Amino acid sequence: MNKKAQSLGLTIMSVIFILIIGFTALNFLLPEVTDARNNLNCSSAATISDGTKLLCLVFDLTIPYYIWILLGVVIGSVAMRFVF
Amino acid sequence: MKKTLLFSVLFLSLITIVSAISWGSFGLGDDGQVNLTSPTDSFISTTENITFSCSAEILDGNYITNLSLLHNQSGAWVINETFTSLLTGLHVVDDVGGTDSQPTETSKRGIIIYTHQRAVIKNITVNPLVTATRAYIQYSNGTEIANSTITSLVAEFNQALEADTSYRIVVDNETNNWGDDRNTTYPFPRDLGIINITNGSAGGLNDSTLFAVDTLSLIGEPIQASLSKEINITSPLDWSCLASANDSTFGYPQSNRTILGGISSEIITFNISTVESATETYKLNITAYGGLTIEATFIYNGTEYTTTKTTSGDNTVFTNTIDIAQVDSETNKTFYWAMSFNGNPVNSTIKNQTIGIITMSECSIGNSSSYINFNYSDEVSLTAINASLSAATLEYWVDSKENSKTFTYTNTTEVFNNTFCILPSDRTYNVDIYYPYTSTGYPQRIFDPPSTAFTSATTNYTLYLLATVDGIFVTFQVINQAEQLLSDVIVNATRSISGVETVVGSGATGAAGTITFWLNPDFIHTFNFFKSGFDLLVSEFIPDQTSYTITLGGDASQQVNDYTRGITNTILPSTSTELVNETTYAFNYTLASSYWDVDEFGFTLKLQNGTVLQGTSLLSSGGTLNLNQDTINYSRIVMEYYWVINGTSINQTTYWNVFNSANTQWSISNFFTDLNSYLEEDLFGIDDFGRYLIIFLVLFTSIGILSFKYGLNSPVAISSIVFAVVFFFDYATGLLPNPVGAIPNFPTFAAAIILVSLLFREVTR
Numbered sequence: 067m068n069k070k071a072q073s074l075g076l077t078i079m080s081v082i083f084i085l086i087i088g089f090t091a092l093n094f095l096l097p098e099v100t101d102a103r104n105n106l107n108c109s110s111a112a113t114i115s116d117g118t119k120l121l122c123l124v125f126d127l128t129i130p131y132y133i134w135i136l137l138g139v140v141i142g143s144v145a146m147r148f149v150f
Numbered sequence: 151m152k153k154t155l156l157f158s159v160l161f162l163s164l165i166t167i168v169s170a171i172s173w174g175s176f177g178l179g180d181d182g183q184v185n186l187t188s189p190t191d192s193f194i195s196t197t198e199n200i201t202f203s204c205s206a207e208i209l210d211g212n213y214i215t216n217l218s219l220l221h222n223q224s225g226a227w228v229i230n231e232t233f234t235s236l237l238t239g240l241h242v243v244d245d246v247g248g249t250d251s252q253p254t255e256t257s258k259r260g261i262i263i264y265t266h267q268r269a270v271i272k273n274i275t276v277n278p279l280v281t282a283t284r285a286y287i288q289y290s291n292g293t294e295i296a297n298s299t300i301t302s303l304v305a306e307f308n309q310a311l312e313a314d315t316s317y318r319i320v321v322d323n324e325t326n327n328w329g330d331d332r333n334t335t336y337p338f339p340r341d342l343g344i345i346n347i348t349n350g351s352a353g354g355l356n357d358s359t360l361f362a363v364d365t366l367s368l369i370g371e372p373i374q375a376s377l378s379k380e381i382n383i384t385s386p387l388d389w390s391c392l393a394s395a396n397d398s399t400f401g402y403p404q405s406n407r408t409i410l411g412g413i414s415s416e417i418i419t420f421n422i423s424t425v426e427s428a429t430e431t432y433k434l435n436i437t438a439y440g441g442l443t444i445e446a447t448f449i450y451n452g453t454e455y456t457t458t459k460t461t462s463g464d465n466t467v468f469t470n471t472i473d474i475a476q477v478d479s480e481t482n483k484t485f486y487w488a489m490s491f492n493g494n495p496v497n498s499t500i501k502n503q504t505i506g507i508i509t510m511s512e513c514s515i516g517n518s519s520s521y522i523n524f525n526y527s528d529e530v531s532l533t534a535i536n537a538s539l540s541a542a543t544l545e546y547w548v549d550s551k552e553n554s555k556t557f558t559y560t561n562t563t564e565v566f567n568n569t570f571c572i573l574p575s576d577r578t579y580n581v582d583i584y585y586p587y588t589s590t591g592y593p594q595r596i597f598d599p600p601s602t603a604f605t606s607a608t609t610n611y612t613l614y615l616l617a618t619v620d621g622i623f624v625t626f627q628v629i630n631q632a633e634q635l636l637s638d639v640i641v642n643a644t645r646s647i648s649g650v651e652t653v654v655g656s657g658a659t660g661a662a663g664t665i666t667f668w669l670n671p672d673f674i675h676t677f678n679f680f681k682s683g684f685d686l687l688v689s690e691f692i693p694d695q696t697s698y699t700i701t702l703g704g705d706a707s708q709q710v711n712d713y714t715r716g717i718t719n720t721i722l723p724s725t726s727t728e729l730v731n732e733t734t735y736a737f738n739y740t741l742a743s744s745y746w747d748v749d750e751f752g753f754t755l756k757l758q759n760g761t762v763l764q765g766t767s768l769l770s771s772g773g774t775l776n777l778n779q780d781t782i783n784y785s786r787i788v789m790e791y792y793w794v795i796n797g798t799s800i801n802q803t804t805y806w807n808v809f810n811s812a813n814t815q816w817s818i819s820n821f822f823t824d825l826n827s828y829l830e831e832d833l834f835g836i837d838d839f840g841r842y843l844i845i846f847l848v849l850f851t852s853i854g855i856l857s858f859k860y861g862l863n864s865p866v867a868i869s870s871i872v873f874a875v876v877f878f879f880d881y882a883t884g885l886l887p888n889p890v891g892a893i894p895n896f897p898t899f900a901a902a903i904i905l906v907s908l909l910f911r912e913v914t915r
Contacts, residue, residue, distance in 0.1 A: 126824050
């Protein structure tokens with residue numbers, strides 16, 4: 067087995083490890099986001115200020131961004147090993 | 151103290167009564183008993199009548215006055231039968247004392263008695279001429295049993311006698327001088343035979359002419375009695391016997407016995423005589439009581455058959471239908487039902503049935519058993535002609551073709567007619583005729599009609615022959631629409647002869663799908679072609695060609711009704727819709743039929759695992775059915791809908807996937823939903839114009855970047871990007887306000903039209 071193959075295997079194992087850790091950490095993040103939205107009263111568009119609304123939108127995108135970043139790191143790592 | 155004493159007295163009285171009852175005594179202190187002999191306890195009767203038997207015995211010096219059978223078949227205890235038991239008689243031999251037997255003798259005279267049953271001698275009355283002072287009862291060997299002083303010619307005894315035993319009853323003076331030597335007097339000179347006992351008294355011995363020695367009167371009373379009575383029983387019951395004694399005491403057995411159930415009637419219905427090939431029905435009608443479970447199998451001639459059971463209340467009918475097989479000669483066969491009553495096996499009454507043979511033969515017209523008569527005629531001149539037969543076969547049977555017999559007949563001599571008889575002539579026979587007939591100058595024709603039922607009222611057939619110069623052979627080949635040859639098609643060729651539609655050819659196609667008739671080409675014939683699964687084809691034409699191909703349409707497979715024809719089903723929610731969990735939806739099924747008359751339609755909502763949620767149906771030819779159903783957390787809801795036409799149910803299935811909205815509060819969709827709602831509330835003062843402006847900027851920027859980066863200058867490419875961005879903001883996220891409310895998603899449609907137009911121009915350029 068050459069070095070590249072060994073390196074690829076190591077990368078895949080690392081990626082799987084990162085995925086597990088990342089999605090495990092996601093479970094800690096979800097209630098925090100929910101609490102934040104509830105505390106900001108984000109569902110009451112008519113009563114909250116524009117700044118709060120903007121903050122709510124940021125929180126709305128927190129989880130998608132987290133997942134995008136996580137998948138980006140994982141897919142990028144694997145793709146880099148294949149391409150380079 | 152008083153209470154204790156009273157209680158003791160009551161207790162002892164109770165014990166005494168219970169003892170008397172439980173031991174069946176004849177009163178307190180009496181020595182007797184009543185025994186139930188048969189049937190046994192918890193008896194299940196397999197016969198209509200039951201014989202009840204019991205006996206009684208008393209040994210205390212009293213005697214039995216009557217013995218009664220008691221049962222409670224009607225609900226209450228009643229005395230069904232009472233028998234007064236009497237001593238049947240004593241065998242008496244006179245003159246123990248030898249030949250000198252003058253009644254003036256004062257001593258040593260007596261008689262021998264032989265008891266036929268147990269009895270009691272109450273007293274003895276001696277002849278007035280006798281001067282003896284004491285009477286003795288001895289065994290035949292001289293051993294004394296009892297003695298008594300004679301007072302006023304009467305000696306009182308209270309002595310029980312054993313059955314089937316000889317005793318000597320003698321008189322003497324105060325000293326019994328009768329010893330064993332008296333045995334030497336046997337045989338005694340005067341045998342009086344059996345003296346009947348009337349009202350407990352054996353009289354008639356006092357005859358001074360014949361019996362000079364001693365004249366004695368005996369009194370004996372029965373101490374044993376028995377009763378036996380056969381009774382028709384129709385319901386479960388308890389039974390017992392009650393005996394009474396002359397001292398007004400009575401007795402009964404320790405416990406009653408029970409009849410649990412049984413047959414109250416057994417009726418077997420069948421024909422006592424039949425013939426081979428007949429189908430016979432046998433019925434066993436059992437009426438039982440006691441709620442018995444009755445099973446049975448039918449045994450006919452040693453062969454076991456499953457029987458059909460029909461139950462109605464206490465009445466059970468077992469029915470069997472048997473096809474009578476052929477026999478070599480008249481035969482008797484036995485049959486019965488092997489039954490079980492609550493598991494207890496018992497056979498019904500065995501019955502015999504006589505099986506007669508059936509025989510067909512050639513006979514003469516007018517015979518009382520002539521069933522079929524064939525005459526022959528020229529088809530053109532209509533004159534009678536003679537014909538011969540070549541291996542005509544007539545398969546005949548009564549009911550069961552499987553047991554048919556075949557009569558083959560050949561007659562090379564041309565005759566005017568042929569008549570066939572069948573014996574016995576009191577039945578209707580089915581006959582399948584295959585009848586090739588010909589005559590000189592006439593080609594052979596075959597008369598081969600379908601099997602027909604004939605009675606002894608003779609059926610006459612006039613079979614026509616067509617001369618060689620008058621006809622042609624016409625072959626019919628029968629095929630289906632797929633041009634496959636059809637065998638066993640029944641073909642019937644008829645034509646009108648003297649105004650009567652007459653069969654001139656009949657038969658069935660062979661394996662090649664063909665059949666040939668000798669037909670007259672100058673006349674119109676009617677041809678019928680029939681095969682099971684096809685429509686009857688009737689065709690009329692002049693058979694002037696030697697061959698025809700007949701196509702039968704609509705075979706069985708094509709005749710299957712299309713029960714979906716004209717049926718329109720409308721189901722809501724649309725099956726392309728994805729349902730959301732925890733939501734109640736109205737599930738609608740609308741059926742409309744423009745062709746069939748629908749008997750019923752309906753639908754059932756189920757889960758994937760088959761669990762039925764709810765269902766509804768309507769006995770109507772059309773309409774709408776509705777059910778409200780909460781999706782809860784189901785993953786898929788299946789609708790099985792159906793409609794029924796002419797008893798045939800057509801089932802179809804559709805389903806909806808249920809989207810689980812849990813955890814969607816963190817989705818991108820949620821971001822755009824919130825953004826929309828915030829914009830609706832004028833987030834940062836952004837109104838519709840602001841939205842247009844922002845989206846335009848996004849559009850402008852993205853197209854500019856793409857064009858700058860990748861050199862996209864083509865109108866089609868640019869319009870494609872425009873369409874994609876507009877689609878995203880309008881349809882996907884709903885951020886783009888719609889300026890034309892009448893057309894949903896108008897910006898997307900407008901972008902699409904522009905894109906298609908540019909594409910069309912690009913292609914046509």
